Amino acid sequence: MRIKIEEYFEEVATENNYNGYFYSVSEAITIAILGTFCGLRNMKQIQRWASDERIRKFLSKEFGIYEVPCYSWFTQILGMINPKSFSECFTKWVINTNQVTGKTISFDGKTVCSTAKMAAFKNPLHIVSAQIAELGITLAQQSVDEKSNEIPVVQKLLKLLETEGCVIVADAMHCQKETAKAIIAGKADYLLSVKDNQPTLKADIEDYIQDTALRKSMKKSVKTEKNRDRIEKRTAFVTNDISWLFGKDEWASLACIGAINTQFETKNGKSDEWHYFISSRDLNAEDLLLHARLEWSVETMHWLLDVHFGEDFCRAAEQNTQENLNIIRKIVLNSMRSFKNSTGSKAAFSHFMLDCMIEPKRILRFLKSN
Numbered sequence: 001m002r003i004k005i006e007e008y009f010e011e012v013a014t015e016n017n018y019n020g021y022f023y024s025v026s027e028a029i030t031i032a033i034l035g036t037f038c039g040l041r042n043m044k045q046i047q048r049w050a051s052d053e054r055i056r057k058f059l060s061k062e063f064g065i066y067e068v069p070c071y072s073w074f075t076q077i078l079g080m081i082n083p084k085s086f087s088e089c090f091t092k093w094v095i096n097t098n099q100v101t102g103k104t105i106s107f108d109g110k111t112v113c114s115t116a117k118m119a120a121f122k123n124p125l126h127i128v129s130a131q132i133a134e135l136g137i138t139l140a141q142q143s144v145d146e147k148s149n150e151i152p153v154v155q156k157l158l159k160l161l162e163t164e165g166c167v168i169v170a171d172a173m174h175c176q177k178e179t180a181k182a183i184i185a186g187k188a189d190y191l192l193s194v195k196d197n198q199p200t201l202k203a204d205i206e207d208y209i210q211d212t213a214l215r216k217s218m219k220k221s222v223k224t225e226k227n228r229d230r231i232e233k234r235t236a237f238v239t240n241d242i243s244w245l246f247g248k249d250e251w252a253s254l255a256c257i258g259a260i261n262t263q264f265e266t267k268n269g270k271s272d273e274w275h276y277f278i279s280s281r282d283l284n285a286e287d288l289l290l291h292a293r294l295e296w297s298v299e300t301m302h303w304l305l306d307v308h309f310g311e312d313f314c315r316a317a318e319q320n321t322q323e324n325l326n327i328i329r330k331i332v333l334n335s336m337r338s339f340k341n342s343t344g345s346k347a348a349f350s351h352f353m354l355d356c357m358i359e360p361k362r363i364l365r366f367l368k369s370n
Contacts, residue, residue, distance in 0.1 A: 005367060006030045006063070008093045013085035015320065018077075023069040028077040029086075029328070030063055036332045037363045039353030041310045043078065043321075047071045058360045075321070083143065083323035090327050091140045094132075094334065095162070097370045104133040104291055105163060105188075107170045108298040109150045110305070112322060113312040120317050127326055128153045130161065131301060133169070133294035136337045138301060138330040143323055150174070155182045163188040167281060169295040172197055177250055180280070184252040189281035191291045204245055205276045209237060209259045217241075221285030231265040236285040236292075253280040258288045305329055308349050332366075339369040 006026035014025060035046030049055055050068045059065040069077065107130050115125040128150050129141040140161060144153045154174055164187040170179070172195035183190040194202045208214055218237040225232045238258040248254050256279050263272040277288065305311040309329045316322050336352050339345065355362045 005033065009086070009089050011085070012089050013082045014080045015082055016080055018080060023067060023073055023077060025077055025081060027063075027065045027067075028069060028074060029081070030065065031059070031068065031074070032078060032325075032328050033331055034059075034063075034360070034363055036309070036328055037335075037353065037366065038357040038360070039308065039350070042314065043075050043316070043325075044071060047074045055360060062361070062364065078324050079318050079321045081320065081324050083320055083327070086324055086327055087141055090331065091161075093331075093370075094137060094139050097338075098132060098135060098137060100132060100139065100162065101165045103135070104167045104169055104294045105139065105161075106131045106133045106295050106298040107154050107157070107168070107174060108295075108302070109144070110302040112314065112326070114314050115319075115322060118317055121319060125319060125322050126150075127323070128157070129298055129301065129330075130157055131298040133297040135341060136297055136300070137334045138298075141327070141330070143319070151176055151179065155179055158182045158186055158188075161186070167191055167291050169291055171295065175201075175278070177252070180254075181252045184280060189253075189279065191277055191279045191281070191283070191288075191295075193292075193295075194276040194278055200246070201278070202276055205257050205259070205278075206274070208239075208244075208257070209274075209276070219285040221289055223289055229267050233263040233265075234289060235261045235263075236288040237261075238283050238285045238288050240282050251278060251280075254278055255280050255282045258283065258285070260288065260292055301330070301333060304333055304349065308353065335366040335370055339366045342369050 006029065009026045009029050012025060018025065031050045032046055035049050038049065040046045040049055050059065056068060107128065109126055109128040112125040115121045123145050126144050127141050128144060130139045131137065132139050140157055142153050142157060144150055150173060154170065155178060159182060166188045168183045168188050169191045172193040175192040175194050175198050180190050180192065194205060196202060215237055218239045221236045223234050236258060238256055240256040242248050242254065242257055245257070258277045258279065260275045261272060264270065277292065311326065311329065314322060314325060316325060336349055
């Protein structure tokens with residue numbers, strides 16, 4: 001039975017009118033996805049891989065792909081795909097194959113460093129991603145002109161996504177009243193980090209929590225982790241006693257405030273730091289530790305894009321191509337993560353990629369896990 005992953009992308013729009021007479025857009029996307037499973041990092045490598053006689057037989061037997069475009073056509077097709085349309089199809093695929101309701105959704109942005117000095121880019125390409133944190137699966141993404149424009153993009157994504165029952169977590173940049181309002185409008189809850197961009201709010205929370213007598217009255221939870229010679233102790237404090245908080249009514253459905261004190265111990269000594277939070281959900285201290293930690297899941301995805309796919313070294317000169325390749329990498333990461341979630345496999349992603357390169361049929365097990 002053939003796997004028709006191209007069916008998910010049949011509605012992908014192109015920038016120019018293209019009827020697919022020479023080569024199918026959805027089949028070109030499929031080839032790019034399959035080559036990326038093998039750890040291939042650029043279009044030239046993928047096209048050369050797909051042109052091999054053994055891979056041609058694999059493509060025709062398992063995916064019904066009988067023609068592999070030449071390198072010129074392959075790059076043209078990937079460059080003419082509208083990234084917004086491609087992203088929408090990608091998000092529909094994720095929603096159709098994963099349970100989103102009740103999960104933690106983490107937002108963060110990443111700059112593709114290789115675009116910083118490219119003539120085609122006025123500003124470095126910066127992409128904001130939303131991730132289903134518990135699953136480690138990317139849900140949606142959108143490019144922005146520069147990092148400072150993340151705020152309206154996140155607010156826009158919140159309106160497009162179905163987030164009912166979810167907890168939305170984001171760093172201090174997104175601790176904004178309009179963002180909180182958008183989250184509540186979507187019938188979700190927020191947990192937002194509070195830093196110096198909200199100086200009055202931060203000072204009020206900090207004064208309360210740093211009062212020893214008041215801190216003793218708060219809910220508390222402690223978690224200690226050891227990794228080699230590093231010991232990390234995280235202590236969470238939470239209270240729903242916010243009647244005293246100035247301007248609390250300006251934050252939609254604000255229910256509690258909290259803080260996490262993180263203490264580090266290594267052979268070089270000890271250090272500690274405080275992080276402050278607001279939330280529309282009446283959290284206990286264990287919940288705060290959990291959701292605050294899940295915020296970092298999207299950072300892990302960004303790290304994987306660089307380490308396993310060399311994204312920061314991608315030399316594609318057109319913005320459409322860069323964005324489309326970013327989506328393709330996320331499709332592959334999602335599929336491998338789903339496989340790990342369903343099987344409990346502890347193997348590294350690099351091992352999966354090597355397996356796929358050695359024997360392409362091993363790609364099928366990752367696609368079937370979606």
